[in-house]
Amino acid sequence: MQHIPVALDRCIALLAPAIELCESPIIVDATLGLGGHSKELLSRYPNLKIIGLDRDLSAISIARENLTEFGDRIVIVHAVYDEIAEVLSDMEITNVEGILFDLGVSSMQLDVAERGFAYSQDAPLDMRMDQSSGLTAGEILNTYTHQQLNRILWQYGEEKFAAKIAENIIKARSSNSLNSTKDLAEIVKNSIPAPARRTGGNPAKRTFQALRIEVNQELEVLKRAIPSAIEQLAVGGRLVVMAYQSLEDRIVKSAFAKVTESGTPRGLPVELPDRAAKFAFVIRGSESATEAEIEANPRAQSMRLRAIERIAA
Numbered sequence: 404m405q406h407i408p409v410a411l412d413r414c415i416a417l418l419a420p421a422i423e424l425c426e427s428p429i430i431v432d433a434t435l436g437l438g439g440h441s442k443e444l445l446s447r448y449p450n451l452k453i454i455g456l457d458r459d460l461s462a463i464s465i466a467r468e469n470l471t472e473f474g475d476r477i478v479i480v481h482a483v484y485d486e487i488a489e490v491l492s493d494m495e496i497t498n499v500e501g502i503l504f505d506l507g508v509s510s511m512q513l514d515v516a517e518r519g520f521a522y523s524q525d526a527p528l529d530m531r532m533d534q535s536s537g538l539t540a541g542e543i544l545n546t547y548t549h550q551q552l553n554r555i556l557w558q559y560g561e562e563k564f565a566a567k568i569a570e571n572i573i574k575a576r577s578s579n580s581l582n583s584t585k586d587l588a589e590i591v592k593n594s595i596p597a598p599a600r601r602t603g604g605n606p607a608k609r610t611f612q613a614l615r616i617e618v619n620q621e622l623e624v625l626k627r628a629i630p631s632a633i634e635q636l637a638v639g640g641r642l643v644v645m646a647y648q649s650l651e652d653r654i655v656k657s658a659f660a661k662v663t664e665s666g667t668p669r670g671l672p673v674e675l676p677d678r679a680a681k682f683a684f685v686i687r688g689s690e691s692a693t694e695a696e697i698e699a700n701p702r703a704q705s706m707r708l709r710a711i712e713r714i715a716a
């Protein structure tokens with residue numbers, strides 16, 4: 404499938420005022436992927452430098468190729484995005500004009516069957532974004548207890564039939580270890596009552612989401628990454644985040660609410676200057692993709708876009 408960057412023009416419009424603030428602006432693309440957003444930003448702003456992070460080595464090698472024309476205006480780092488502060492400090496950069504997070508998996512990760520992200524294609528149960536480290540989905544399915552499996556399916560997949568699916572995973576692995584996405588999809592299908600199977604799309608979707616989150620520790624990493632990214636912004640700098648599922652969006656929403664809230668005690672008629680919020684919403688609440696974009700790029704359907712700006716040091 405062709406990769407179409409989501410909300411490309413909108414993200415650039417949100418970052419533009421921050422980029423235009425100084426002569427040598429720096430943006431961190433925390434989820435470089437195939438470099439779609441970075442490429443357009445670098446093309447539009449000849450004075451811009453981007454530091455692009457990704458935990459996936461295959462994404463990095465494709466991005467490197469896609470962005471060669473920009474030479475040293477793009478620095479690509481193999482890192483998890485909760486390491487932004489360390490990456491910047493290693494480069495002796497004290498703050499940046501913008502940071503972009505385009506969360507989740509890329510179209511490339513979904514399209515390469517062997518990565519094991521897609522329930523529609525038979526493949527080994529891997530699901531690691533960084534294939535150089537960590538437990539695979541297969542290792543989790545074959546070793547976690549019923550209680551652990553139940554918890555991740557319930558919490559990360561919001562799966563009503565988590566307990567039954569966990570029970571059937573344990574049963575299946577007692578005769579043979581679970582190795583393929585097809586086996587897992589079949590177990591999920593057989594754990595769900597027939598009427599529930601007929602609604603809400605493929606029943607394996609929630610289980611695959613839950614496992615992907617557990618394999619990559621996605622929520623824990625994001626909970627650390629957003630507050631740390633916020634700290635790296637220069638005054639006038641902007642943080643723009645696109646989330647594709649509600650668990651991630653909730654983390655972003657709550658981190659943004661915390662830093663945009665005034666510390667002046669309620670009831671005082673004037674804002675205490677030293678308690679005023681240092682960040683302000685650029686978007687009140689969240690934005691979704693337009694109907695036209697969703698039609699052209701169905702992946703944009705579940706996207707929620709949020710943005711804040713640092714207004715004081």
Ligand SMILES: C[S@@+](CC[C@H](N)C(=O)[O-])C[C@H]1O[C@@H](n2cnc3c(N)ncnc32)[C@H](O)[C@@H]1O
Nearest residue numbers: 408434436437438439440457458459483484505
């Ligand atoms: C939706 S894609 C980004 C697509 C990109 N904006 C583009 O236009 O090509 C998300 C990327 O973020 C990476 N990623 C996800 N979680 C990450 C994390 N915790 N740290 C670093 N990279 C991560 C994935 O490997 C994937 O390549």
